[in-house]
Amino acid sequence: MEQASPTSTTSILIGVMSEECARPVAAPLNALTDELVSRFGNAVSAVLLYGSCLRSSNFSDGLVDLYVLVDSYANVRTSKIKELVDAWLPPTVFSINVLAPDGSLLRAKCALITLADFEKGTASWFHGYLWGRFSQPSRLVFSRNQAVSTRVHTALANAVKRMTSEALPDKPQVLDSATLWEHALTLTYRTELRPERASRPAEIVGHDVGYYRRITLAAVQSVPRLSLLPGQDDRYSVSPADAGAVPHAVRWQRRRVAGRLLNVLRLIKSFYTFENGLDYVIWKLERHLGEPVPISPRLRRYPLIFCWPLLWRLLRNRQLR
Numbered sequence: 001m002e003q004a005s006p007t008s009t010t011s012i013l014i015g016v017m018s019e020e021c022a023r024p025v026a027a028p029l030n031a032l033t034d035e036l037v038s039r040f041g042n043a044v045s046a047v048l049l050y051g052s053c054l055r056s057s058n059f060s061d062g063l064v065d066l067y068v069l070v071d072s073y074a075n076v077r078t079s080k081i082k083e084l085v086d087a088w089l090p091p092t093v094f095s096i097n098v099l100a101p102d103g104s105l106l107r108a109k110c111a112l113i114t115l116a117d118f119e120k121g122t123a124s125w126f127h128g129y130l131w132g133r134f135s136q137p138s139r140l141v142f143s144r145n146q147a148v149s150t151r152v153h154t155a156l157a158n159a160v161k162r163m164t165s166e167a168l169p170d171k172p173q174v175l176d177s178a179t180l181w182e183h184a185l186t187l188t189y190r191t192e193l194r195p196e197r198a199s200r201p202a203e204i205v206g207h208d209v210g211y212y213r214r215i216t217l218a219a220v221q222s223v224p225r226l227s228l229l230p231g232q233d234d235r236y237s238v239s240p241a242d243a244g245a246v247p248h249a250v251r252w253q254r255r256r257v258a259g260r261l262l263n264v265l266r267l268i269k270s271f272y273t274f275e276n277g278l279d280y281v282i283w284k285l286e287r288h289l290g291e292p293v294p295i296s297p298r299l300r301r302y303p304l305i306f307c308w309p310l311l312w313r314l315l316r317n318r319q320l321r
Contacts, residue, residue: 010154010157010161010222012218012221013157013160013161013215013218013219013222014150014153014154014157015218016157016214016215016218017153017156017157017160017215018149018153020137020138020139020156020211021048021138021139021140021149021152021153021156022139022140023139025049025054025139025141026057026059027101028059028060028100028101028102028104028106029049029059029064029106029141030141031098031099031100031101031106032064032066032096032098032106032108033047033066033141033142034098035096035098036066036068036096036110036142037142039096040068040070040075040076042071042075042144043070043071043072043075043076044068044069044070044142044144045069045070045071045115045143045144045148046069046115046140046142046143046144046148046149046152047066047067047068047069047140047141047142047143048066048067048069048134048138048139048140048141048152049064049065049066049138049139049141050065050066050067050133050134050136050137050138050139051064051065052065053065054137054138054139055137055204055207055208059100059106060100060104060105060106062107063095063107063108063109064106064107064108064109065108065109065111066108066109066110066111066141067091067110067111067113067118067138068110068111068112068113069113069114069115069118069148069152070112070113070114070115071114071115072114073086073087073114076112085269086112087117089262089265089266089269090112090113090114090117090121091111091112091113091117092111092112092113092269093109093110093111093112093266093269093270094109094110094112095107095108095109095110096108096110115148115151115152118130118152118155119151119154119155119158122134122155122156122158122159122162123155123158123159123162126254126255126258127191127255127258127259127262128162128163128166128187128188128191128255128259129192129259129262130159131158131159131162131163131166132159132163132184132185132188132191133159134155134156134159135156135159135160135162135163135164135184135215136185136204137208137211138156140152140153157219160215160218160219161219161222161223163184163188164180164184164216164219164223164226165223165224165225165226166184166187166251166252167180167181167183167184167187168180168223168225168226168238168241168248169183169238169248170240170241170245170247170248171238171240171241172237172238172239172240173237173238174229174235174236174237174238175235175236175238176234176235176236177209177212177213177216177217177234177236178205178206178209178212178213180212180216180236181201181205181212181216182201182202182205183201184201185200185201185204185205186201187252187255189201190252190256191252191255191256191258191259191260192259192260192263193260193263193264193267213233213234216234216236217233217234220236225238225239225240225241226238226239227239
């Protein structure tokens with residue numbers, strides 16, 4: 001049987017990601033994209049919706065997660081320092097609040113990054129900050145033109161391929177798509193300071209089993225060491241890793257060290273880029289922990305100095321994994 005070329009197999013996955021991106025979302029979301037385009041003008045290449053609000057379809061409760069892909073940091077910043085900070089540790093997180101047509105308040109957490117950095121992050125970054133997030137479902141809620149859409153769809157396909165490849169264990173085994181993706185999400189969650197339940201990866205995969213089946217089937221011929229079992233539509237064989245390859249556990253331990261350092265740096269950065277940054281961080285913690293997190297006057301006044309005891313307590317109590 002003639003093997004499909006890498007280009008054709010990637011095209012299949014790109015097509016699947018294009019279909020996923022085009023799925024409809026609630027009309028009130030247009031108010032958020034309109035605000036972003038109004039704020040940044042022609043610098044906006046695309047806007048992607050992802051995360052918990054996409055899964056729940058409830059955009060009025062909590063923060064809507066959006067990625068704002070721009071042409072360059074210089075085109076959206078008024079100072080060279082802000083431009084350099086954006087480029088040094090992308091993405092830059094900020095918030096927007098708008099009123100929907102029905103009068104309800106929509107709040108969004110936006111991550112700003114250039115389209116070029118987004119492409120690199122989903123394909124070649126060592127840490128899975130982007131390819132871990134965007135191998136999961138997302139919607140392209142704004143795109144400047146078809147050329148930009150194609151680049152975004154290709155980046156999402158690369159994220160799926162990278163995530164799948166990096167999640168494969170060293171030893172041969174047989175698994176289905178749900179098992180593969182639960183393992184993959186568990187690995188990426190461990191590289192971040194995420195106050196998530198251990199059951200969270202299974203819940204996310206279980207919420208959209210069909211999506212993970214589709215992307216795994218579409219990606220299988222583009223992922224070395226993964227093959228579909230004959231006569232099966234969701235059973236895959238994993239071949240052994242090359243003898244000279246860096247072991248799976250070692251790669252992910254390195255990502256865990258690097259990821260936690262990057263999380264701390266991004267947390268510090270968000271105090272300056274996110275409106276009411278401390279309140280956002282505390283709200284996020286309370287939402288995941290299910291309990292109040294007290295804010296002392298000292299912490300509110302000097303968050304970069306007095307956040308460390310709180311962070312240490314959460315780590316010591318294993319509330320941040």
